[in-house]
Amino acid sequence: MNTDLKNSNGKIRMWFAAIIALILFWNGGSWAADIDNGKRIYAKHCQNCHGAHGQGQLPGVPDFSRGESLMQPDSRLVEVLRNGKGMMPAFRAQLQNRELLDVIAYLRTLRR
Numbered sequence: 001m002n003t004d005l006k007n008s009n010g011k012i013r014m015w016f017a018a019i020i021a022l023i024l025f026w027n028g029g030s031w032a033a034d035i036d037n038g039k040r041i042y043a044k045h046c047q048n049c050h051g052a053h054g055q056g057q058l059p060g061v062p063d064f065s066r067g068e069s070l071m072q073p074d075s076r077l078v079e080v081l082r083n084g085k086g087m088m089p090a091f092r093a094q095l096q097n098r099e100l101l102d103v104i105a106y107l108r109t110l111r112r
């Protein structure tokens, strides 16, 4: 009786560890943003207006090197980029949500 209980506990623990390992694996594979890809996208689609270091090339453009406009959740920034804002064009036709999340992760590295 006692040993049975120990055995099943051990099995549960093993399954638990396996499930945690799987979650971590999935997490790394599909949720983590790719900052290098974000950098490429930024150079191609954003740099003209936002500058190589995110300082903004025109009046009214936020300065990412000072963290301006970045105190918002990723989901909110994705919406803004999909739909455009003021002088900024909408990107939903050119960029997937996945790519927008990559470029947002890159924006967050520009803060000094």
Ligand code: HEC
Residues within 6 Å of the ligand: 041, 042, 045, 046, 047, 048, 049, 050, 060, 061, 062, 069, 077, 080, 081, 085, 086, 087, 088, 089, 091, 103, 104, 107
């Ligand atoms: C044609 C110039 C232009 C391009 C290209 C451009 N932006 Fe912008 N961006 C702006 C301007 C202007 C604003 C300020 C909009 C406002 O507040 O009215 C802005 C604002 C933003 C903001 C702040 C949004 C907010 O909620 O206040 C983010 C984030 C941003 N841009 C990211 C990007 C990214 C990422 C790209 C490339 C995928 C990009 N921008 C391309 C001009 C541009």
